[in-house]
Amino acid sequence: MTGSDHHCARCGWPIDQPFQVLSRHRTSEGLVTYTRCACGLLRMHLTPATSTI
Ligand SMILES: [Zn+2]
Numbered sequence: 001m002t003g004s005d006h007h008c009a010r011c012g013w014p015i016d017q018p019f020q021v022l023s024r025h026r027t028s029e030g031l032v033t034y035t036r037c038a039c040g041l042l043r044m045h046l047t048p049a050t051s052t053i
Contacts, residue, residue: 011039018043 006015013019018035022042025032030049036042 008037008039008041010041011037013038015043 007013008015015037018033019038020036022034022036024034028049029046031047033045033047034042035045
C-alpha cells in the first residue's frame with residue numbers, strides 16, 4: 001500500500017495528470033474539476049478557493 005491515493009486503484013494512472021478533463025465548475029468552496037481516468041473511472045477534485053480578500 002504505497003501512495004495508492006496518487007494513482008488510480010484500477011489502472012495505476014497518475015491522478016495528478018488527468019487522462020481527460022471533462023468540466024470545471026466554480027463554486028463557493030473553490031474550483032471543482034471532473035476528470036476521467038484512462039480506465040474510464042470518473043473522479044472529482046476540489047481546488048479550495050484561496051483568495052479570501
Ligand atoms: Zn484508472
